[in-house]
Amino acid sequence: MNLNKKSKWVNTALLLVLSLPGYARAKTEDFSFGHPGLAAKVGRTVKINALDNMRFSPDKLRVRAGETVRFIVTNKGQLVHEFILGDRKEQAEHEQEMKRMGGMAMPDEANGVTLRPGQTKTLIWTFGKPGEVEFACHQPGHYLAGMVGIIQVK
Ligand SMILES: [Cu+2]
Numbered sequence: 001m002n003l004n005k006k007s008k009w010v011n012t013a014l015l016l017v018l019s020l021p022g023y024a025r026a027k028t029e030d031f032s033f034g035h036p037g038l039a040a041k042v043g044r045t046v047k048i049n050a051l052d053n054m055r056f057s058p059d060k061l062r063v064r065a066g067e068t069v070r071f072i073v074t075n076k077g078q079l080v081h082e083f084i085l086g087d088r089k090e091q092a093e094h095e096q097e098m099k100r101m102g103g104m105a106m107p108d109e110a111n112g113v114t115l116r117p118g119q120t121k122t123l124i125w126t127f128g129k130p131g132e133v134e135f136a137c138h139q140p141g142h143y144l145a146g147m148v149g150i151i152q153v154k
Contacts, residue, residue: 033127039070045070047072048072049075064127068124082136086133127151
């Protein structure tokens, strides 16, 4: 490979990385409760099911501050569900945003995914300081119906 070809390849690879939605979001938004994690840093994988009875299973989790967790989330129901990581403030903002948007399915973000019935998605997150982080669904009425889980960060 000559130098010119090589630098073209590097540019293409760089463009690909920069255009990943998680990366773009991570660069433009700071989260108080951690940041998107790297696959190489994953210390634990947790499987979570989203259910039509407006619950996640499991809905309680303990992690260490600084721990990187791979969440494998499956929608076991017939309805669309979300898995959004965030502190109380972030959840309140997302709830308002969904109300404004009329409950449409939102594109995936650095801290959350939308799941069609039967769909499975993965999200890697590195937790920040000790405290409480929620994972929640903001499809219309779901959060208020209790579709939220609690992560204790120690
Ligand atoms: Cu839901």
